[in-house]
Amino acid sequence: MDKRMYFAVFEPDDESEGYTVTFPDLPGCITEGDSFEEAAANAREALELHLWGMEQDGDDIPTPSKPESITTPPGAFLVPVEAWMDLVRNEMAQQSxxxxxxxxxxxxxxxxxxxxxxxxxxxxxxxxxxxxxxHR
Incomplete structure (x- = not known):
């Protein structure tokens, strides 16, 4: 199975219990959620779709950074996010x-x-x- 793992930066929203999520290795891959759980689920979906789009465009997929090399804003923290690309490709192929x-x-x-x-x-x-x- 083609499993990819990138670290996401979860930055708390000062005005709510939500988070903004970015991936330092993948510019433009950003999402958010009203809770940690929602942000984590959205982060996985954002990562999967971003990587799939890069594959479709023939873009080079960057090697994930080591967590110690990633700087975060004050109050933010790193979360590892996985994408099982074989499953993503299969799901996208089944999309009507x-x-x-x-x-x-x-x-x-x-x-x-x-x-x-x-x-x-x-x-x-x-x-x-x-x-x-x-063929489903």
Whole structure:
């Protein structure tokens, strides 16, 4: 499994119980949460999506810094955050996308009256045409 781990800087919000989360090794990877638990969950999602986006763009993924080399603002602290990239890639590959289909109006109306699910039917036909038995 392709596990990545980066340290996130959790900076408490002075006016609430929330946190702003940044990743020093990944500029632009930032999130927040109204509680530590929410910020931690959001940090994992932000890390996963940021790394996945970098992979898709062909960007070099930086080596994570050692915690002792990361400086934090006063009151902030480091939290290790993991991303299991094999799982992220699989989830993103399973993500549904919207595909526009053009057909005669009468055919669409007849199919709707018959209760045909266009998305399900199109997936079945495309899988059959491609010879795919089952690929979630």
């Amino acid at each position: 996308v919207n595909t526009m289909v053009t057909m005669p109006r009468w055919l669409k109306e007849a199919a709707q009256q018959a209760g045909i699910n266009f998305s399900q039917l199109l997936q079945e036909v495309v899988k059959e045409r491609l010879g795919i038995l089952d």
